[in-house]
Amino acid sequence: MLAAGMAACGSFPLSPVSEQGRSVRQPASGYRVVQPGDTLYSIAWESGRDHQDVARWNRIPPPYVIKPGQRLQLFPPSGAQPAPRPAPLPPPRPTIQKKPLPAKPVPATPAPRVPAAAARRLSWMWPAQGALLERFSANGPNKGIDIGGKTGQPILAAEAGQVVYQGSGLRGYGQLIIIKHDDDFLSAYAHCDKIYVKEGNVIKRGQKIADMGSSGTDRARLHFEVRYRGAPVDPLDYLPKK
Incomplete structure (x- = not known):
């Protein structure tokens, strides 16, 4: 499932990994200056881009090494020029007051279509046991699900993969782990307490990666x-359905 090069990564640490505080950086609209602790995957995640696109736009080859102070473009080069603005309209002429028409509903943003073959490549499992507190909302603030539990409860890798980010630099996520499963799918585990993996570790499906x-x-x-x-x-x- 993963590239052969991942198998060469080191063994898993048995003791928790300590964290170094939280970042309060705000996402930039068109570019990002790399900060200590950033990875290309975390920057792409925070900006809602595909990591492969960000790498291509910035001519960064695998394994996607970036350095603090580096400026990353978060849009395709062809989109760098802003669209021309229309000329200002003349002031409207006085008209007879009419009853305003009801506002048209804003259409929902469709979820991306995932090819069946891509979806079948992976076999997901629940990353934690507990009540479902919040559901996914395509047009709302919650881009995942929230599972309630107790502090210290095990968090498991939902599928095999490689840790591509482990830290607390993404605003609103607390201590976060991002796992790459293949070139298409990533998963994230937020609000962790103790963390038992590091960037670069190859993870098995169902492996304990953190405490809730x-x-x-x-x-x-x-x-x-x-x-x-x-x-x-x-x-x-x-x-899996519960």
Whole structure:
């Protein structure tokens, strides 16, 4: 499933990995200056882009090494020029007052279509046991699901993969782990307490990667996201039915 080069990564640490505080950086609209602790995957995740697109736009070859102070473009080069603005309209002429028409509903943003073959490549499992607190919302703030639990409860890798980010630099996620499963799918595990993996570790399906915590939130919970080519998808479409 993963590239052969991943198998050469080191063994898993048995003791928790300590964290170095939280970043309060705001996402930039068109570019990002790399900060200590960033990875190309975390920058792409925070900006809602596919990591492969960000790498291509910035001519960064695998294994996608970036350095603090490096400026990353978060849009295709062809889109760098802003669209021309229309000329200002003349002031409207006085008209007879009419009853305003009801506003048209804003159409929902469609979820990305995931080819059946791509979806079948992976076999997902629930990353934690507990009540479903919040569901995925394509047009709302929640781009994943929230599972309630207790501090110290195990968090498991939902599928095999490689850790491509482990830290607390993404605003609102607390202590976060991002796992790459293949070139298309990534998953994220937020609000962790103790973390048992590091960037570069190869992870087995069902392996304990962290303890549930409340970092960046008001109670012990796991915020779990799945992204297909950079776009959030509903994890409940992939997890086994309960």
